[in-house]
Amino acid sequence: MALRWSRWSPQLALVPAIAVTLVAFVGGIIWTVYLSLTRSRRIPEYTIDWSDWFRQYDRLFRDDAWAISLQNLIILGIGSALAIVFGFVLAAMIDRERRGESFFRTVFLYPLAISLIVTGAAWRWIFNPEYGVEPFLHSLGLTWVNASWLSSGETAMWAIILASVWQSSGFYMALMLAGLKSINSEIWSAARLDGVSLWKLYTQIIIPMMKFTFVTCAILLSLGVIKAYDVVVAMTNGGPGQSTYVPAFFTIQAMTGRGNLGFASAAAVMMLVITAIVFLPLVLLTAWQQRRSARIAK
Amino acid sequence: MSEITIAARNAKGEVTVSRAPYFPRKKKTITGRSIAVLVFLALCALFFCIPLYVVVVTSFKTMDQIREGAMFSLPYVWTLEAWDHAWNSACSGINCNGLKVGFWSSVSILIPSLILSIGISMITGYALALWNVRWAGAFLFILFICAFVPFQIIMFPLISMTAALKVYGSIWGVALVHAVLAMPVLTLIFRNYYKDIPQEIMSAAVMDSGSFWRIFTEIILPMSGNILIVVLIMQITSIWNDYLIGVTFGGPGSQPMTVNLANLITISTGVTRYNDNMAAALLTAIPPLVIYFFVGKLFVQGITAGAIKG
Numbered sequence: 371m372a373l374r375w376s377r378w379s380p381q382l383a384l385v386p387a388i389a390v391t392l393v394a395f396v397g398g399i400i401w402t403v404y405l406s407l408t409r410s411r412r413i414p415e416y417t418i419d420w421s422d423w424f425r426q427y428d429r430l431f432r433d434d435a436w437a438i439s440l441q442n443l444i445i446l447g448i449g450s451a452l453a454i455v456f457g458f459v460l461a462a463m464i465d466r467e468r469r470g471e472s473f474f475r476t477v478f479l480y481p482l483a484i485s486l487i488v489t490g491a492a493w494r495w496i497f498n499p500e501y502g503v504e505p506f507l508h509s510l511g512l513t514w515v516n517a518s519w520l521s522s523g524e525t526a527m528w529a530i531i532l533a534s535v536w537q538s539s540g541f542y543m544a545l546m547l548a549g550l551k552s553i554n555s556e557i558w559s560a561a562r563l564d565g566v567s568l569w570k571l572y573t574q575i576i577i578p579m580m581k582f583t584f585v586t587c588a589i590l591l592s593l594g595v596i597k598a599y600d601v602v603v604a605m606t607n608g609g610p611g612q613s614t615y616v617p618a619f620f621t622i623q624a625m626t627g628r629g630n631l632g633f634a635s636a637a638a639v640m641m642l643v644i645t646a647i648v649f650l651p652l653v654l655l656t657a658w659q660q661r662r663s664a665r666i667a668k
Numbered sequence: 669m670s671e672i673t674i675a676a677r678n679a680k681g682e683v684t685v686s687r688a689p690y691f692p693r694k695k696k697t698i699t700g701r702s703i704a705v706l707v708f709l710a711l712c713a714l715f716f717c718i719p720l721y722v723v724v725v726t727s728f729k730t731m732d733q734i735r736e737g738a739m740f741s742l743p744y745v746w747t748l749e750a751w752d753h754a755w756n757s758a759c760s761g762i763n764c765n766g767l768k769v770g771f772w773s774s775v776s777i778l779i780p781s782l783i784l785s786i787g788i789s790m791i792t793g794y795a796l797a798l799w800n801v802r803w804a805g806a807f808l809f810i811l812f813i814c815a816f817v818p819f820q821i822i823m824f825p826l827i828s829m830t831a832a833l834k835v836y837g838s839i840w841g842v843a844l845v846h847a848v849l850a851m852p853v854l855t856l857i858f859r860n861y862y863k864d865i866p867q868e869i870m871s872a873a874v875m876d877s878g879s880f881w882r883i884f885t886e887i888i889l890p891m892s893g894n895i896l897i898v899v900l901i902m903q904i905t906s907i908w909n910d911y912l913i914g915v916t917f918g919g920p921g922s923q924p925m926t927v928n929l930a931n932l933i934t935i936s937t938g939v940t941r942y943n944d945n946m947a948a949a950l951l952t953a954i955p956p957l958v959i960y961f962f963v964g965k966l967f968v969q970g971i972t973a974g975a976i977k978g
Contacts, residue, residue: 379880380799387792387855388807394829394848395814398822405824414824460712467705476964477713480720483960483967484953485909487926491933491949492719495726495942496739505737536719544968597818600911600926607934621820622912631824638820645818652816 399642406635414631426636435612436637439620442527443644446616447595449531454587456535457542462572464543465550475547479540486537490604493533494520523613526606530614533601538594542587549583550576585655592648596641617641727751727947734942750943754951758932758944767948769921770928777842777914777924778907784847785854786899792851793858794888798870799880808859814852819912830917837919845917846907854899861895862888901963902970905956925952 407423408415419425430436460478464471481489496503499518507515519525553576561571577584599618606614608623615623621641624634722739727750729743756766763769796804826845827836835841865888873883914924929952933945960967 380795380801383791383795383880384801384807386788387811387851390788390848390851391807391810391814394822394826395817395852396810398825399817401825401828402821402823414828460709463705463709467702467709469702469706470709474709474713475968476961477716479964479968480957480960481716482971483905483956485911485926485929485956487909487911487930487933488949488953489719491929491945492723494933495946496719496722498942501734501737501942502739506739509737536716540716541971544972548972593816603911604930604933618818618820622823622916625824634820635824638818638823641818642821645816649813649816 402635402638405632406639408632410630410632410635412629412631426632427640429633430636430640435615435620435623436617438612439615439617442614442616443595445527446531446534446598447592449527450534450538450591450595451588452531453535453539454542454584454591456539457587458546458584460539460543461546461550462576465547475540475544478543481537482541486600487604489533489537490601493529493536494605497529520606521610523610526610526614530598530601530605533605534598537601538591542591545583545587546580549580553579582655582659585651589648589652589655593645596645596648617644723946723949726943727754727950729943731941731943750941750947751951753941754932754944754947758928758948759935763920767925767928767932767951770923770925771951773839773918773922774908774924774926776839777846777918777922778904779843780840781843781846781850781907782900782903784843785850785903786896788847789851789854790858790892790896791884792855793860794862794884795880796855797859797862798865798888808856811852811855815856819849823916827916836917837922839918839922841917841919842914842922842924845913846910849913850903850906854903857899858892858895861892865891897963898966898970901959901967905959905967905970908956 404416404418405414406426407418409417409419409425460474464474497518497520499505499521502518504515504517507517516525519529557575561575566575595616597618598616599622602608602614602616602619608615608619617637618641621634621637624630624637628634725740725742726734728746728748730745730747730749733741733744754766755768757764758766795801796808801807826848830836830841830844833841833844835844869887870883873887878886908924909926910924911926911930915927915930918924918927929948932948
């Protein structure tokens with residue numbers, strides 16, 4: 371519907387937001403893509419050697435730490451997916467057993483309110499090899515337990531995954547709970563009358579009905595995993611060695627630690643590409659959902 | 669027979685009513701399952717509380733007790749020494765003035781970035797939702813994409829831009845970058861909220877010779893109380909908890925509390941005072957936790973709105 375009065379004010383009101391979008395986001399992305407084609411080191415250079423424009427990407431793909439970062443990204447993604455499963459189980463239980471709902475919600479969600487640096491600090495302390503949970507378990511006689519995960523490159527990622535799952539399960543629980551509540555309550559009584567087992571009810575009816583919620587959760591999780599930075603800094607700072615590098619950490623390390631702007635830009639562009647790969651289904655999903663809701667509205 | 673007797677006269681002749689257990693067996697199985705579910709949920713709740721418990725007890729212990737190694741034990745003597753130390757004299761880099769420096773930086777970052785980000789996004793969302801502007805659809809789509817762009821891809825350009833504006837390394841630099849990065853998501857949230865305002869209200873307001881700004885201040889603003897509080901809570905927690913922007917754009921003396929905390933816990937020189945670290949972690953966590961425990965419902969609304977609509 372067209373409102374033709376004071377035609378210029380709304381357009382003028384958009385100017386700051388458009389300027390920010392064009393300069394900071396669109397301009398920024400173009401700028402970084404351009405830098406990734408140059409030989410910039412600590413100071414940006416703006417000449418592109420077109421015979422060798424792929425140079426930084428070539429170096430990136432040969433870089434061991436980048437390979438570790440990508441591998442850790444996948445490990446972290448799969449590991450963090452536990453948070454969705456865990457979140458769903460918690461939501462399903464809270465939804466069926468209404469007693470104590472607000473108490474459990476409050477407890478499961480509080481980690482989300484605190485900074486990942488704080489989360490990292492807490493878990494780093496729990497995994498402390500001298501005074502942490504390991505000596506505690508050993509003092510109980512469980513001397514075979516190895517719980518100083520952060521001191522070994524093979525297990526450090528597990529500690530990060532545990533901390534991320536602890537932090538984010540409540541969030542997925544909240545999304546799942548919203549999804550479960552929107553399911554028609556008649557399904558429960560219908561299933562009970564038909565004598566459908568609980569397992570079948572969930573795997574064959576409820577979960578398929580909630581596939582949109584699950585896809586949303588999966589995409590949000592993937593985007594979160596790509597952005598994972600704070601928790602790595604707080605728990606391991608990339609170590610031991612480079613064993614807990616992830617792309618977000620690698621990129622910032624390349625820029626501030628190694629001081630190599632072109633190289634860091636190439637890594638940042640790759641991060642954008644990974645985000646786009648994850649993001650594409652979301653765009654399609656939103657379009658699909660809008661078309662579906664439009665059809666229902668008719 | 670006795671099971672369906674609902675009322676019976678007792679010795680004094682009064683009618684006593686006992687609840688009739690019509691389906692005693694079925695009820696019993698449900699409670700059994702309920703107990704199992706509640707026990708499981710309670711165990712999960714315990715798992716969620718362990719880190720908080722450990723952090724709290726450690727922050728009240730003395731270093732001598734920590735060295736004994738019993739992580740889960742309660743402090744022999746509850747002492748505020750570590751809290752005092754973390755607040756007043758913990759070292760972040762070369763400055764040893766405690767976390768209070770970071771606390772005040774965080775507060776002074778918070779206020780301008782809240783005003784900037786919410787101000788811009790509110791007006792943009794209002795214009796996009798209720799006025800006929802050109803290319804609104806395309807602009808919304810671009811904002812939608814911007815909301816998901818990883819920070820690293822615009823990190824160096826933002827450093828250069830803030831340096832050109834001479835705010836790099838200051839409170840204003842951090843606040844400005846927060847406002848810029850939050851703008852796309854917030855605009856989408858406000859736009860989604862305003863688009864449900866009935867068109868009749870707008871038409872009537874325009875007929876009443878209301879201009880763009882007058883309608884905003886007299887009609888829209890008073891209607892935005894709910895969404896404003898949700899967004900405010902969401903922004904306060906996310907800006908307070910941010911580390912990356914603070915460490916990138918904050919200079920010495922203008923880094924937020926999280927950066928101080930990260931410096932404190934990752935430092936490896938000298939003897940680590942774990943009780944100080946845990947007290948510092950708690951000090952950083954207290955402001956968002958207080959918000960969460962008082963207005964948890966709005967907090968959840970905020971994060972889910974930010975996640976889905978963004």
